[in-house]
């Protein structure tokens with residue numbers, strides 16, 4: 001069975017972003033970029049399925065700027081077989097899902113694995129939208145994935161604890177943080193990845209209009225918290241909480 | 250103008266998160282309908298009808314909706330929601346799971362986790378782990394939105410007397426089935442609704458040591474949360490994680506114990522009214538957002554705190 005993995009190029013998780021002076025967005029000049037952490041987990045899960053003999057081929061897709069080739073190469077170095085980059089900067093989740101749907105129709109994967117959210121837009125939408133458009137069942141926020149007998153069992157992290165669902169294949173899974181711990185790419189694999197096939201496409205190739213449906217009017221810094229004080233003892237802390245902040249009795 | 254609010258519930262009780270969504274709906278304006286989808290959920294419909302300011306309650310009571318499977322619920326909401334200008338759900342794992350699927354069925358670009366309503370077509374939402382707030386505008390025929398509960402004071406649970414209408418549409422998409430669940434049980438308040446939250450991080454060292462926090466929590470009527478590091482290490486279950494990818498809390502008092510204050514953790518708690526940090530490292534970033542910081546070994550400070558409250 002083929003496995004399709006979608007990855008996104010985003011600001012590195014360790015960067016504290018700043019709002020651009022003209023309030024049009026965040027300032028990304030000279031900021032370190034990386035594969036979205038949840039997408040790394042998606043790639044790792046696909047590679048493990050291949051190692052187990054469940055997956056036969058891993059196709060990695062990115063919808064993003066041309067620099068997103070770097071993230072596809074990273075996925076190829078981790079074990080994906082070939083890549084597809086659809087060049088479209090700032091496409092919104094619905095448009096990305098439509099592009100991915102066209103690729104799913106062509107490639108016919110048994111399983112699609114994606115991150116549950118990206119750490120830039122924090123939308124948590126694209127996987128669910130792709131599942132809707134392709135008519136697949138969805139196992140979102142996965143902390144365990146088990147493929148057997150033409151079905152996949154997905155354990156999901158939900159607000160109350162854990163829920164397990166079973167989906168017929170093809171199905172879509174979005175990853176949560178505890179699904180696995182991604183490996184690092186080895187130098188020989190990074191070299192080998194340079195020779196793996198990478199197709200470059202445009203949204204027009206799939207007949208998808210990526211004009212934003214939702215317009216960003218402005219982006220601002222959140223209200224800053226005023227600096228607090230250090231207390232010296234637990235006694236002083238309790239007194240402050242009772243008498244000054246009045247949050248305990 | 251008309252707003253459809255999806256009820257969050259467990260087939261027995263309407264969850265408090267629904268009241269925050271109703272509050273957001275009131276800011277948008279127009280007639281508000283609550284949709285209750287579940288199985289054997291009649292009691293929930295009764296509770297929904299009592300919420301102040303509700304025009305109507307629609308009930309889809311069918312086995313297909315018993316476990317809120319996204320494939321089934323999203324189709325229902327897309328069908329019912331067609332006639333509304335706005336469709337709202339809580340930004341809980343239920344809402345986040347099914348609502349984007351509904352939006353795609355309706356060919357709508359959804360807006361996730363709004364934290365403010367500027368007007369009926371303009372909303373605010375946090376991006377980049379809350380390090381920026383975007384104001385966005387949508388001119389689509391239907392607006393599909395999840396709502397960040399902590400950003401809206403709940404609507405009154407009592408005072409209304411809306412009519413209840415049963416829906417006969419019921420679809421099992423046949424794509425998924427429920428296998429089982431492990432729901433964490435404790436007698437403490439729910440993390441996202443508690444007035445006081447006390448959270449432990451990697452500094453707690455193991456799960457047993459969380460009993461130090463439970464003792465304080467039980468004296469204060471507080472909920473107990475955790476950092477991702479504490480959950481990843483297996484000290485406590487995933488439902489306790491606070492942060493960008495866990496739960497968002499904004500209690501009156503948040504006490505962070507043995508938590509360094511990574512941006513992803515701050516994303517989940519920095520809107521708390523009063524923040525206390527107990528950490529032995531005076532350079533820990535958590536102190537930059539703390540109203541009261543105590544540089545101390547938690548294994549001394551927390552038991553002492555328990556005695557003094």
Ligand SMILES: Cc1cc2nc3c(=O)[nH]c(=O)nc-3n(C[C@H](O)[C@H](O)[C@H](O)COP(=O)(O)OP(=O)(O)OC[C@H]3O[C@@H](n4cnc5c(N)ncnc54)[C@H](O)[C@@H]3O)c2cc1C
Nearest residue numbers: 450451452476477478492493494495507508509514529547
């Ligand atoms: C994509 C992504 C999503 C993430 N989502 C989340 C999220 O939702 N929530 C979240 O919390 N994190 C999240 N993280 C992880 C985050 O980056 C941090 O790794 C995590 O919050 C660290 O947890 P911690 O503060 O408990 O551990 P550490 O950073 O290890 O801090 C432990 C602290 O305990 C203190 N300490 C140790 N011993 C004692 C003692 N005896 N007494 C007092 N203090 C002591 C130390 O001084 C230190 O400051 C995410 C990361 C990524 C990449």
